[in-house]
Amino acid sequence: MSQPEKTYSISVENLTKKFDDFVAVDKITFNVQKGEIFGFLGANGAGKTTAMRMLIGVLEPTSGKGQVAGYDIFKNSRKLKKHIGYMSQKFSLYDDLTAKENMRFFGGIYGLTNKEISSRTKELLTHFGMEHIEKERVSSLPLGWKQKLAFCTALMHKPDVVFLDEPTSGVDPSIRRQFWEMIYETAEGGVTVLVTTHNMDEAEYCHRISMMVAGKMITVDTPQNLKDKYKLETMGEVFLHLARGYEKEHAITAS
């Protein structure tokens, strides 16, 4: 985290998305370095998912600037998509295919050769200790394993940046822990991870976090700095303090 600006994997400036009159994302600005785990925090409806959808090239921003993995999110959304991985909030692999078939399919979609697909599938499943589920139909896997598999699938094409939209919602603590180990290992390999979450324990695991309230990014810092700054014990308290503080302030200025 000592490198200068050039190694930014994600850099966003005044990025805005309006739906008619409603401003879903309001001039957010932040940078994420290569290999960093960056947390996107915020209540439901704060604009996290909208912001992420702009960064993965499926939603066109209204204004602002943005680069992901070296590609402009306005001009190069198709090229950009080749270099990012995405794991959605809703489980989105094929239930009626096996783990291997899912990885094969998505590898193929990203244009990998058959050889690359085979070696990459083996590599990922072995690396994360999941060889035994290779031939299992996804429908028969427990949710936690499904999520781990979805993560592997998102890594098939060796993306520079992975976006994880609430990856661990609904999974038990032990799987969640394993999942975060996977995230750490991936980030150590130089992959940038952007993760949205509601879970404040998870927020502690991130290198840096950002807080979104009502479409605005109200703070970006390391979890430790935030706790020190507000003299609070946990990220949960920081979250409540910031969210309430912002809402109060906003209510006063509004009235």
Added chain:
Amino acid sequence: MRIIRFIIVKEFIQIFRNPLLVLIILSQPFIQVLLLGTAGGDINYASVYVVDEDLSSTSREIISKMKGSDFFDIRGAALTMDEAYKVMEYKNINLIVHFPPNFEKKLIKEHSSKVQLVTNAIDAITASLTYAYSSEIIGAVNKDVAIKWSKKSLSNKAATVSIPYSYWYNRALISQYIMVPAMCVAMVVMITILLSGMNIVKEKEIGTMEQLNVTPMRKTHFIMGKIIPVWIINIVLLAIGLILSSLVFHVPVVGSLWLVFFLSGVVMFLLLAVGVLISVISNTQQQAMFFTFFIIMIFVIFGDFITPIDNMPSWGKAMAELNPQAYYSRMIHLVITKGSGIKDILPDLLKVSGLTFATLAVSLWIFNKKD
């Protein structure tokens, strides 16, 4: 192209992992072609009631001729018409033949007499056939009578013009020659639209579409990968349907069999495009299902299947211009029954291709805009 292949493989795996679906699809040629092809059989039977107030040799001769024919089944006789009407009301009688008093006398004296035929027109087709057959029998007797009673003036009286019918392209009027290919057409139309209509919307519903949108995959590739498996399945179904129609119903294919498959392949792409359009407009499989049934109903009704397009009002004819089933059944009948070549169906093929591209373009536009 490689990407399309991956999608096709995935689609086939998914289809074959769903045994019920495979069973339903594969049973279609048997159910639709075998069962419905037989069910829509010829009309070869009419029940008759007789009211004979004349009791003459001529009236008896007509009755006995009707008895002798395979088509008529004389169920009984009544003394008055009122009685016969009551029977028609309560029992399933197709025809009442009424000979008024002095029927024969009039015939001899005035060389003309009247028989009343009352047909039960609840079933219009049976009624008109019954009417036609009974007129034929009465006409034949009429001629004999004329010859018998006016021998003196035989030369000019009996010189009647008879009209022998010859139904071209289906001389024996075997309805299955028309019905069975029509059922093949109906089957292909239904399965193609249904499968492709469900296909893309399913990915939306289970959430995989969102994942696919994040990949660099092009939507055209996706659509191609989605429709090609359905196309292959329907070619196989059509082959099964045609084999059955040849083995079981001995329906002759007068034209080229290759042409039948070629034109079917072309029409299938239009049907697939319609399915894609449904899939793209709908957000859930339920919506797509209702949409599909609604559209298939319209296609069938305006599809030259129930009513001939030539008999439709002008707006019906205009609708038929947009109806894949109308093109399909017309071309199939031309090639299978009449033996037409590619030149005869080329205008239709071109129109079908035009409609296909238009439908696909609209679908792609909506698809890109919506998701």
